[in-house]
Amino acid sequence: MQPDLRYLSVPIPGWLSVSFAGLVVLLIIGIYYTIRPVAEKQTPFILLGCLLWLSLLFGLAQNAFFLKTQAVPPRFLAAVLPPFLFITGTFLSRKGRKFIDGLSMRRLTWVHTVRIGVELLLFQLFAVGQIPQAMTFEGRNWDILAGLTAPLMAMMVFGPKKWSPRVLLWWNIAALGLLINIVATAVLSAPLPFQQLGFEQPNVGVLKPAFIWLPGFVVPIVLFSHLAAIRRL
Template structure:
């Protein structure tokens, strides 16, 4: 199955991972006032360490072992718990509040190439077509509309706090929709019949980084944006 996937699919996905790392590093750098602060480097090292750890486990067949506790959902839960902790700790909350909100919207552009990767995986029968824009996944609309939201809702040209909140909520709903579809097709819960396929591609490198890194990063961007839009007193700082 996975050996039939063209090399450019993995190359595209790895480029997406690097782009998301770049967006996060830049956002933290701006929030912590630049080069002299070690926080951006620490965050980047932490994220690369997480990616390396997950990748090593993947190469060792950790996630394809389906016995016992569902391992892939467990790691997604760890990432989600870490995001929650960032909002509970006052020091990190202050950094989140200073992140450039336009960058936090531009990051969602990566959802367009992600959808292309999902479609290529579906064509190779590594995931079900229902997880693509040909099925029930409309998440590509978030990526297409992200530049518009960045420029006209939180950018320098014009601002619309209500519009930005609505856009983030809709885009987050589309994210939750595809995540729900992906979960329903995992082999823990779904047994393919009649020539259908399950969601198996995410158990292999580099696509395992979709649920364990890309999706948490996108969710994080939405949550930080909404946090700023709702609680930031000086809206002119966007």
Template structure:
């Protein structure tokens, strides 16, 4: 449902070529992630690099090259309403409920849930409020900017803990149960889709806010001159 929503937003707001890439590229990516877990490529094997890198490495590359550095990141940030970019983060409530259930059935450690060291649900619950702040301009943009930075830190906290509690050579954090959902079909979709989506929304939001603040600052001298 969230993937379909992302495609729908892309087709509504983005240029046709970008929307087409997302329409066909996103299902291919999700199929790739599912195939990795279905064929057990993500399961730890002694002497082999962690399989989860086959998911995280392309994600990091995409965010760094396309979202952060390319002109398409700026185009998307300015094309999609900034309030929508913030409001969409509410999907993370569902992610946190999944993580809690994974802990209940022994697929994830407690520290990855909102009962442990994961504060991500607070970001999700407050998303509509900060979406509203962006409609107020000025100070509202500045408050939303701080919220986005906090949201990124919350994601980094969960991602790092997720990697360091997964079985394999990077398992250096002691936990009640190992983090195995990342390599379990079909739950590999959670790390393969939702964290990069949340990070992308935060980065696009920050880009949009910075442009809006620059425009406000540029307009101030014109007002004073009048």
């Protein structure tokens, strides 16, 4: 079955791209306040690295680099492999593990509230034909539950009532499962050689600016936050 690619070259509405960019800015602010107490001297360099990476992704997407869906290997890998390798290297190195173990668990939990905004914008992306319904909370994506419950976890585990850290551990494991679910759905819905879902309305939106930042930056940050928390717990 051939995917319907009528929206592949259709730009995402400007207000949607600007809204997602604003969400990424808020995430960067959250990253700043999370890593600053642990690595104050390195924080400016880390943020500069993030901005350079975001600029590179945006530039490639702006020039339709990721829209060449028949390229071998898939160009989409250029957006997701570097963050994955960076995360892997951080966990494997002694300095990286020391950095992880110094991060605030409360702030690592609050980071996941970004998923509320992400899911609301994904629904709008579906409404304009850029992703399939399966990638929204009306389909098979329940990731918004992680975002909605993150404040509860932060307040109850680290607040006066002090829920057991084991509750936070199981929440992180469950929320990580939700993340893996939507990532798998998104990949299998993209118009790539191994597409299995969403043929009537493929996942083309995340191949364009500014939504290329979702797989290339937002998802890796969320993944890192879960893995760091699970390691600590």
